[in-house]
Amino acid sequence: MESEQGPVPAPEYILHLYITGATPNSSRAVRNIKDICERYLTGRYELVIVDIYQQPEMAQQAQIVAAPTLVKKSPGLMRWLVGDLSDRRRVLTLLGLSPDPDDPHAHA
Amino acid sequence: MPDSNSTSARVSLTTLPKVPTGIEGLDEITEGGLPKGRPTLVCGSAGCGKTLMGIEFLVRGIEQHNEPGVLLAFEETVEELAANVASLGFDLPQLQQDKMLRIDHIHVDRSEIEETGEYDLEGLFIRLGYAIDTIGAKRVVLDTIESLFSGFPNEAVLRSEIRRLFRWLKDKGVTTIITAERGEGSLTRQGLEEYVSDCVILLDNRVIDQITTRRLRIVKYRGSTHGTNEYPYIITAAGISVVPVTSLRLEHTVSNDIISTGVPGLDDMFTRRGLYRGTSTLITGTAGTAKTTLAVSFALEACRRGERCLFFAFEESPAQLIRNMLTVGIDLEPYVKQGLLFIEASRPTLNGLEQHLVTVHKLVKDKQPGTIVVDPISNLISVGSISEVGAMLTRLIDYLKVQGITALFTALISGRNATQEMTEEGVSSLVDTWIHVRDLEGVGERNRGISILKARGMAHSNQVREFLVTSEGVQLLDVIIGPSGIVTGASRLAQTIQEQAHAMAAQQEAERRDRELERKRRVLEASISNLRTEFESVEEELRRVTEEDQHRQQALTQSRQQIARDFVSYQPQNPSDSPLNP
Numbered sequence: 305m306e307s308e309q310g311p312v313p314a315p316e317y318i319l320h321l322y323i324t325g326a327t328p329n330s331s332r333a334v335r336n337i338k339d340i341c342e343r344y345l346t347g348r349y350e351l352v353i354v355d356i357y358q359q360p361e362m363a364q365q366a367q368i369v370a371a372p373t374l375v376k377k378s379p380g381l382m383r384w385l386v387g388d389l390s391d392r393r394r395v396l397t398l399l400g401l402s403p404d405p406d407d408p409h410a411h412a
Numbered sequence: 413m414p415d416s417n418s419t420s421a422r423v424s425l426t427t428l429p430k431v432p433t434g435i436e437g438l439d440e441i442t443e444g445g446l447p448k449g450r451p452t453l454v455c456g457s458a459g460c461g462k463t464l465m466g467i468e469f470l471v472r473g474i475e476q477h478n479e480p481g482v483l484l485a486f487e488e489t490v491e492e493l494a495a496n497v498a499s500l501g502f503d504l505p506q507l508q509q510d511k512m513l514r515i516d517h518i519h520v521d522r523s524e525i526e527e528t529g530e531y532d533l534e535g536l537f538i539r540l541g542y543a544i545d546t547i548g549a550k551r552v553v554l555d556t557i558e559s560l561f562s563g564f565p566n567e568a569v570l571r572s573e574i575r576r577l578f579r580w581l582k583d584k585g586v587t588t589i590i591t592a593e594r595g596e597g598s599l600t601r602q603g604l605e606e607y608v609s610d611c612v613i614l615l616d617n618r619v620i621d622q623i624t625t626r627r628l629r630i631v632k633y634r635g636s637t638h639g640t641n642e643y644p645y646i647i648t649a650a651g652i653s654v655v656p657v658t659s660l661r662l663e664h665t666v667s668n669d670i671i672s673t674g675v676p677g678l679d680d681m682f683t684r685r686g687l688y689r690g691t692s693t694l695i696t697g698t699a700g701t702a703k704t705t706l707a708v709s710f711a712l713e714a715c716r717r718g719e720r721c722l723f724f725a726f727e728e729s730p731a732q733l734i735r736n737m738l739t740v741g742i743d744l745e746p747y748v749k750q751g752l753l754f755i756e757a758s759r760p761t762l763n764g765l766e767q768h769l770v771t772v773h774k775l776v777k778d779k780q781p782g783t784i785v786v787d788p789i790s791n792l793i794s795v796g797s798i799s800e801v802g803a804m805l806t807r808l809i810d811y812l813k814v815q816g817i818t819a820l821f822t823a824l825i826s827g828r829n830a831t832q833e834m835t836e837e838g839v840s841s842l843v844d845t846w847i848h849v850r851d852l853e854g855v856g857e858r859n860r861g862i863s864i865l866k867a868r869g870m871a872h873s874n875q876v877r878e879f880l881v882t883s884e885g886v887q888l889l890d891v892i893i894g895p896s897g898i899v900t901g902a903s904r905l906a907q908t909i910q911e912q913a914h915a916m917a918a919q920q921e922a923e924r925r926d927r928e929l930e931r932k933r934r935v936l937e938a939s940i941s942n943l944r945t946e947f948e949s950v951e952e953e954l955r956r957v958t959e960e961d962q963h964r965q966q967a968l969t970q971s972r973q974q975i976a977r978d979f980v981s982y983q984p985q986n987p988s989d990s991p992l993n994p
Contacts, residue, residue, distance in 0.1 A: 324534040332529070356535060360542035367519045368535035370564065374528070386564070387529030395528050 317341075317349035317399070318377040322368045325357045329388045333372035336389035339409070344401050428635040431479075431551070431587045434472025435465065437654030441630060441639040446611055451578050451588040453608040455600045456615030460626060461647050462591040463488070464497065465615070466553035468651045469589050471502045473551045474512045481551035482543045482586075483515045486559035490515045500651050514543040520563030527565060533573040536560075537580060544586060552581060552588040558602050575607050599631065610634045616642070625766060625800075628654055644766025644804075653770050664813045666690060671818060674713030675706065677888025678847075681864055681873040687845055688869060692809050692819040694839060697849035701860055702881050703822040704728075706849065707787045708737050708744065709886055710820045715747040719782030722775055723755045726791040730755035741884045754779055760791040765804045768792065772808060776815065784812060788822040789839070802839065809842045844868040852878065852900050859901035862888065878904065 321337050323330035334353060341349050356363040356371065366375055370386040376399065389395050392409040396402065403410035430444035439445050446452045446469075456462050463485075470481035485493055493515060494504040507513035516539055544552065557574065564570055581588045590608060595601035605612055612631040617624060627642040645654040669689040672679050679685045687693055693710075697703045704727075714721040725733055733755060734744045747753040756775060760768065776784070786808075792801050805821075812819045823839070840846060846865040851858045861876040878900040879888045892899050894907045 322535065324538070327534075329530050329532065336529075356538045360538045363535050363539045363542070364516055368539070369518060369520060369533060369560070370525075370531045370536075371534035371538075372531060373535060382524065384525045385528045386525055387527050387531040390529040391527075394526070398526050398528070 315348055315350040316379060317345050319349060320352045320354060320366065320375040320377065322354050322356050322363065322366060322371060322373045322375065324371040325355060327371075330372045332388040332390060333374070336392070336395070336409075337374060340389070340392070340395060340399070340401075343404060343407060344396070344399075430636070431473075432477070433469050434476045435468050435652050435654065436650075437643070437645065438628070438652070441628075441643055441654060442611075442633065443636060443638055446587055446589070447633070447635065448587055449582065449585040450610040451581055451590055451608045452611040452613060453590050453592060453600070453605055454613045454615065455592040455594050455605070457594040457617055460594075460615035460617045461645075461652055462615060463493075463555050464500075464647060465652055466555050466589045466591055467493070467497050467502060467504075468500075470513060470551050470553055471497075471504075471507070472651075474507055478512075479550035480512045480547040481514075481553065482540065482547070482549040483513065483553045483555065484540055484543070484557075485515060485517045485555050486520060487556055489517045500649065502651075511547050514547055514549070516540070516543050518559075520559055522563050522565075525563055531566075532569065533560070533577070536573075537577065540577075541584075544584065550586060552586045554588065554590045556591045556593060558592050558600065558604065561602050574604070578607050605631075615645075627766075644769065646767050646770050648770065648774075653774075664690075664810075665816070667816065671717070672713050673706075674709035674711075675879075675886045675888065677877065677879065678706075678862065678886075680888075681875070681877065682867055683871040687818070687867075689818055690813065690816045691844035691868070692812065692821065692842065693845040693847065694843040695820065695822045695847045695849060696825050697822075698825060698851060701849040701851060702879075702886065703824070703849060704733075704787050705737070705740055705742075705881055705886055706847075706862075707785045707820055707822050708733070708742055711753060711783065711785045712742055712744065712747070714783035714818070715750075715752040717782075718752070720751075720779055721747075721753050721783040721785065722772075722779055722781040723753060724772065724784070724786045725755055725757040726760045726786070726788060729757050733757070739883070740881050740886075754781070765792060765800055769804050769808055773811065776812075776817065781817060783818045783820070785820045786822070788824050790823040790825065805839055806842060840866075849879075850876075852876070854901055854903060857901045861900065 319337065319341070321333060323333060337351065341351055354362050354366075356368060362368075366373075367384070368375075370384075372386075372388060374385040374389060374395075376383045376385060380400065383398060385395060385398055390409075392407065393403055396410065429448040430442070430446060431448045432439045432445040433442075454462050454465055467483065470483055473479040473481050483493070488496070490504075490508075497504060504513060504515065508515060518536070518539070540552070543549065557577075560570055560574070561567065578588075578590075590604065592600035592602070592604045594614075595603070599605045599612065599614060609632075611633045614629045614631050616627045616629070618627065619625075626645050626647070628645045629642045630638045630640065643654050645652055647653075667689040670684050670686040671689050672686045673693075695703050695706055708723075711721045711723050723733075728736070730748070734748070737744055744753055744755075748755065754775065756771070758768075758771075772784075772786075775781075789801075789805060792804070809819065821839075821843070845867045847862065848865050849860060849862045852861040853859075859878055860881070862879050863874075863876040864872040875891055877888045877891060879886055881887075889904070892904050892907055894903060899907045
């Protein structure tokens with residue numbers, strides 16, 4: 305897994321999103337996480353998107369059962385966030401972020 | 413999902429293709445195994461051996477049919493599973509290394525999982541599909557998929573996904589076992605039986621009187637007939653063993669050979685001088701009526717014939733049995749050493765009934781005996797209800813009959829209602845020969861009597877024969893009939909003495925008569941000789957008289973001749989005088 309971000313410093317947020325191709329849920333999840341990262345975590349995150357159709361062995365390694373699943377490796381305890389991440393407030397709470405008043409999704 | 417290697421669709425129109433599980437006894441009940449390419453639900457409460465059944469299904473598939481398998485474990489990790497079944501001789505790590513087995517532990521923890529929107533269980537599908545495809549698995553076990561319900565709150569999604577999973581497994585053509593926990597009022601906690609409609613096996617774990625009995629039942633098997641009963645099964649050192657089925661059809665072949673009971677006198681009570689080979693015999697009796705001795709005689713006779721004999725002793729240890737039997741002149745040791753006699757001793761309470769049954773089956777399979785003795789079967793009642801024991805004995809007797817093994821059972825009964833007791837257990841209708849030994853209690857003594865209550869296929873004596881356990885084994889005594897029927901024990905002795913006295917008196921009488929006769933003979937002989945002497949003297953007298961007469965006649969003749977000579981010219985003598993001259 306190569307980092308998409310710069311080498312230094314180590315990113316605060318390490319997020320792995322496991323998706324299943326271009327299914328509606330997966331597409332939504334990708335859109336949602338990208339939006340969250342750009343809006344809340346600029347410059348302090350590492351996001352890896354794994355298509356388990358392409359890399360099925362990764363599913364076992366990461367203990368993926370449901371799809372899509374966002375695995376939050378840090379900060380804090382590992383958490384599996386299952387679903388398309390469209391419950392923005394919940395996702396933010398789980399990531400330890402407070403909703404941005406300008407975020408249209410946070411008040412949906 | 414694309415169908416990778418489904419060949420099950422077209423095999424035969426008439427019969428459902430089946431996959432042998434390799435689990436002892438299960439394939440007999442299912443008449444061939446689990447439905448090929450379809451899911452089977454195995455449900456049961458905790459400790460039934462669901463996981464074990466799944467693992468054994470996979471391991472036997474690999475060992476016996478070279479069919480790779482996948483285990484999706486939701487509850488235990490790979491290491492835990494490997495450790496748990498290592499004692500059964502299943503080397504999971506090795507099988508994994510050989511690419512015949514894949515174990516994927518699916519970790520589901522509610523505290524680590526958060527729902528954030530819509531999802532499905534595609535991850536599970538992918539993992540399973542990947543595992544199946546990498547080793548070309550034909551068998552899959554999901555243990556226990558219901559764990560998902562504890563991890564994912566959205567039941568609706570889970571249900572539709574599980575339904576889809578089973579469909580998908582069917583399309584993949586893999587034979588699947590899905591284990592599930594038994595629910596209250598339903599087969600499974602989450603109602604999985606709705607989704608798996610092909611074959612449902614129910615495992616049950618009951619504790620009755622502190623003894624656990626495990627039972628297996630096939631609730632349904634679509635498209636196939638199957639045994640419908642509850643079958644006991646046990647978890648042995650070699651895996652699960654379902655107690656083989658009662659042969660429902662009574663089609664066993666029969667033998668016309670006659671074998672001895674080991675007690676010559678007893679043989680003579682049957683018109684054919686023994687028992688048919690391959691039949692079962694029951695010896696009932698109250699305590700201390702030499703049932704074991706009779707049973708051992710039977711076993712010994714089998715060994716003498718050169719047959720192997722299995723002796724199940726539920727009361728004595730082998731050493732004790734051998735020692736005790738020496739006192740009645742039965743030496744078992746040589747046969748034990750020769751390998752003809754196997755004594756399997758255990759307390760009935762050691763195991764549940766089905767465990768005993770399985771032990772019998774196992775030993776029969778291993779040792780291939782010609783004769784089996786169980787001493788006594790009545791002890792088994794302590795570990796099961798009468799109906800259970802009856803069912804077990806039915807199975808056992810049927811099994812032995814099918815195998816053509818001659819069987820002898822002893823049963824301890826209390827008191828007088830032997831017939832009733834044995835009928836309750838239903839044993840009497842199962843056995844072919846029923847011998848009853850009992851106390852013949854008289855005034856101040858007890859004697860043993862033996863009688864035949866029934867003997868299928870041959871006439872038999874109706875007498876109660878007294879027998880003795882001597883230092884030369886069991887000996888039947890001749891029947892002695894006294895004034896009020898057959899007598900035994902002291903009465904027998906009294907009767908014998910009385911008879912001896914009678915005989916002696918009769919002999920003395922006869923001797924006396926002989927002597928009398930002799931005397932008479934002698935008297936007669938004496939008088940005969942008297943008479944003869946008398947006769948002789950008379951004869952003598954007569955002869956003397958005749959001689960004198962002759963002499964006189966002669967003298968007369970001579971004198972006449974003299975006179976004639978003197979007067980020769982006068983006249984010649986008439987010849988008619990000569991008759992006195994011979």
